[in-house]
Amino acid sequence: MRDIRGLPLPGRQMLAAGLMGFGVISLYFSHLINGLQPFDAPQWGIWLNGAVLLLAGAGLAWSRTARPTALTLWGLLTLLLFTHAPGLVAAPGDAVRWVSAMEVLGLMSAAMLIAAPGRADLTPAARMAVGLMLVVFGVVHWMYVEAIAGMIPEWMPGRALWPWVTGAANIAAGLALVSGVMARLASALVGAMFASWILLVHLPRLLATPGDRSEWVACALAFALTGVAWTVHRALSQYGEDLQPSVR
Template structure:
């Protein structure tokens, strides 16, 4: 993995670990990643296990010796949550925009986790895994774009009042998601698109989410949203960093 991908892995690790730490700190399930029913037996234990798992995976991602195992565990955890929790909720209410975001955010993060794992082992299987990881991340971006278009007024309301033309920026970021997703899926300017997407998420963490957290430091949802933006920033840079991996790994597949 090149320098951009390595930087992305560290930022990704920070975001994932922080989301888990916030869950443990508040003693609640991982907001937006684990919407467990209030009456679910063992809910508190599951919530603790989820937070602890994310914290450990995030910490593991930060170190080269443990990054691959941590990335595989994280991908398994996130994909499991998508299939067992988020997909059934989405199918029960496909018109709920929140359900779409809650499914595709962990799906995008799972894609980045697969790339981290695969990039640390150059084999034919790794090359295919990198392609799958990119696709999981890229296919999530048009979904985020759609929610920005459909709920533009709400998205605009989240933008600080000192930023002019807030509705324009709601639509603009929706279009940015759409074009970034298409670029990564088609592998046309994929590295540039993923790099810029990461910069966009990073700017959101600083400009949008951090002030909201500072204004309400006891709000778990706001804090989780901050570190979700950080995790997505790192994930996008992991995608961008993997742009150089395909040329090195795909020939190995053809010779297998």
């Protein structure tokens, strides 16, 4: 029986859905997506940003255009990542800036893997980059326990404990990816955790406040992060980049 490490998880499709979601949100609300734009833009720039995100997601969703789209996205996200550097240097303790930069790093890593599926030498770099992203996410969960707890549905028991649990899960998965030990299992499970938030957290909050742009962004981000984790999982499964001996 195959465990979750061997499942054909839809990483590219989830990533595509997240990017298309960003594009639609940007166009509908006429607002830039935080972290996915290098600077403030006029109205036409907001529309251009939204159109690019929407087209990028659509291009990734279609297998025939996935690789050239991912290659373009890889380049754009790499440039975007550099625009985050001055802010991080100026305010190294700003958790929001770090989260935004790590999200871009994760998206860039997934795009790289989709753009160059035959380049096994790129897999370790993507694995460690996404691992770093997850560690930062986990630390931020522990820094802002009350804010994270406020996002947990009231019907779930132990709301105050969930930020600690999810933070620990992010850190554990991140360290597994950075080290390569049980990396395939970690990427599969952390992606499943992100996917579960769509159903347990984001959709109920959207139903309660359908006009809240930030809730739509959070939901699209959950799709995108699920896609990032499962894209890494696919690459690790293909190339066997996992230092943990496993029984197959």
